[in-house]
Amino acid sequence: PPVIVRDGQATTLDGAGGALVGFGRTDRDTAVLPLERGDVLVLYTDGLIERRHTPLREGLDQLLAVSAEVRTRDAAGIGEELLSRVGAAREDDVAVVVVRIPDPEVDATTAHRSPRRRRWLLPGEPASIGRACHALVRTAATWGIEDVSNAELVVSELVANAVLHGWGHVTLRLLDTGEGMRIEVEDSNPAPPVATDGHPGRVGGFGIQIVARLADWGWRPTPNGKLVWAKVRADGELVADPQPVEVSED
Known part of the structure; x- marks a missing residue:
């Protein structure tokens, strides 16, 4: 059933039960719940809460608990937090749709x-x-960050x-981070990123040189490959003397 979050309380919308959509020939029951400012409506597929060897009710209870705790103020952020906290161990395809009714007065004082x-x-x-670049630009606009040209290039x-x-x-x-944008890119190749030494005969590696000029960066191994991170300053200031970076846990 859909989940509604209102005033910090998450409940399921059980007003109109019946057969699944596409099944049965009988008339379906309907129910109406007017949405108010600040309300969050969560629609999802069963893959979000269903696990083998775990009762479905347990997964639904977890979704309700997490939904009530989320403090993110935009729909995309709410969906991301639900996926990361409830759907992290998913065993099936998952689709989540989040609708949040804006509350201008509350949002103006709690957005930070x-x-x-x-x-x-x-x-x-x-x-x-x-x-990825489109996702960055769209997200920056949502967060009110104006100039992301360096971050977009990184x-x-x-x-790439x-x-x-x-x-x-x-x-x-x-x-x-409040001081700029932290970017993390993870892939399944454990080999470290390599920057060229500037020799004209070298092939590849110039992308990392660009990153090193625009941001502080590093990398670390992960259980399934590696993660490369970069911190781009909000003021667009370039790195004065970029140096090769060893493995870093930052």
């Missing part, structure tokens, strides 16, 4: 407390480079490297 982080899972194909280079040298899916994460 809303976590600003996003995550996308992209296929390892060239088209994902453009998708995302383009890191995702992951697509070219990695395999499988590419994970993109964005975090507004």
Whole structure:
């Protein structure tokens, strides 16, 4: 059933039960619930809450508990938090639709407390480079960040490297640190990123040189490959003397 979050309380909309859509020939019951400012409506497929060897009710209870705790103020952020906290161990395809009714008065005083982080899972194909840049620009607009030209170039280079040298899916994460944008790109290739030494005969590696000029960056191994991170300053200031970066847990 759909979930409604109102005044910090999450409940299911059980007013109109019946057969699943597409099944049965009888008339379906209907119910109406007017939405109010600040209300959050969550629609989802069963893959979000269904697990083998776990009662479905337990998964639904977890969804209700997490939905009531989320403090993010935009629909995309709410959906991302639900996926990361409830759907992290999913065993089936998942679709989540979140609708939030704006509350201008409350949002104006609490927006600064809303976590600003996003995550996308992209296929390892060239088209994902453009998708990643579009996701960055769209997210920055939502967060009220105006100039993201440096961050956009960093995302383009890191995702391009992951697509070219990695395999499988590419994970993109964005975090507004308050001092700029932190970008994380994860792929399944454990080999470290390598920057060229500037020799004209070298092939490849110039993308990392660009990243090093625009941001502080590093990388670390992960259980399934590696994660490359970059911190782009909000003021657009370039890195004065970029140096090769060793493995970093930052």
